[in-house]
Amino acid sequence: MAREFTSSRGEPEVPSNTFAYFFREALRRIWISKRTSFVAVAMIAMSLFILGGFVLIAENLDRAVARWKDKSRVDVFFESEATPEQIHAVDAYLASHPNLRARRFVTREQAMAQFKRDFANLSGVVDQLDQNPFPPSYQNEVARNAVTHAPFNREMAELRALGGVEQVQYDWEWVARLQRLVDVVNLIGLIAGGILALAAAFTIANVIRLTMMMYREEIEIMRLVGATERIIRGPFIIEGIVQGTIGGACAVGLLYGLFELARRMIAPSSSLLWGFLFATFLPWQKIAAIIAGGTFAGWLGSWLSVRERVIEEA
């Protein structure tokens, strides 16, 4: 018996049992259009692989920089004629500085002994000298991250003005440069990966467009029997999301495979730099972010294409 017409207000636009249908349909459509789906997944995977590669290099360089920052040191060398008062004054200054940690006073004899240890083949030359050429010094550990602060660098330079100080040596300029390089690598990765991910999103959009063309008649039938746009669009959106997520996961898998391969095949026999580059793989947060990037690119691509179709149909 025919029902009386009731208001559609309050009726859910997406029936509760429809999400299972979305997934079933999306997976079936991906399976049917295997080749085009493969292209979309491959595009996403390659884009995120490149992005992931940059992130991985930056990650390892960043860790190396962090390690070196921990080991940064400032050496204050005294003149031969420096008085104990002058040395005490410098000691007090170093003790009160917030960015300087533990310090060690190195006597002239200790400096010479250390030189002989470090450069054993030159110890004979030093022995021939009339007097000990090594000045006394303070070796100071520097607080982490302090080395990249400009005011700290200025203050260390100003140490030279203190009485009895001959030279102040700090070699962290290259650490700061490396830090800038890490930032640049990150930026390049983000820009290149972002552009490629966007291109991949458009590839997914085209794949979804093709799928929608294939299902044009079915969509027409759905509209005529009262399917809402959400029900019609749902499987296509899920299709894009699934393709993007698979692409992201493939990118991470590929990256990990190549990383392990490189670590085993190249790193042991190569330079220190390789050791830095292949020290560790990405942390899980970054892995999750790369996969989520694939999911987002997939969603964006499918959303763009279904939105376009809905506008056309309106």
Added chain:
Amino acid sequence: MIHFYHVTKRFDRYTSALHDITFQIEKGEFVFLTGASGAGKSTLLKLILRQIRPTDGQIVVNGRNLNAMKRKQVPFFRRELGMVFQDFKLIDRMTVFENLSFILTVLNVPPREHKKKAYHALRAVGLHHRLTAYPPQLSGGEQQRVAIARALINDPLVLIADEPTGNLDPDLSADIVQIFAEANLRGSTVLLATHDRDLIRSSGRRVITLEHGRLLEEKMPTVERTARGETLFGIGSA
């Protein structure tokens, strides 16, 4: 149930697909819509389904003004209608059951009820034994009956058919019209577009005739008897 008030539909500036159409179809009626090809039958059905909007005039279906209906409300409105097409519009990759179940998913019917509802709808058209068949495995008449079962599965208030017998033999056409008549007896208002004058004549139902986009005078069938005493229906003045 279906009210057209001075409805005009133009697709371009110079020609009207429909011109100043006014008629009413009451609840529970069974009405034929006829006219030659290009007379405007399909345009009129598209207007009822709210696939297109009129250029002028008002359309009210089941108390709802289609001109004022928002796009988001259209799907819910269409769920009150059943639609049958000349080309069946079945999904070939789905079985008969899946073709019906798919509609029930759209209509938010719980999956556990799909089989029962599909079975009943197919039994009403005599195809309950073909649940697992695919549309290409069925004859034209069987496919059309599946399409009707799909249209009837939600007990529609209005059943609209666009040339449902256009691809069928005369014997099968009579069977199909009989199924519509049974749906009409169960309470659905039926509007059946056809140019098969024999079918109209033999049914004895109200007829709305279009010609070049204009409504001709509505005709009611006249009853004639043959020399052997058989009843025949013709078209006379209302």
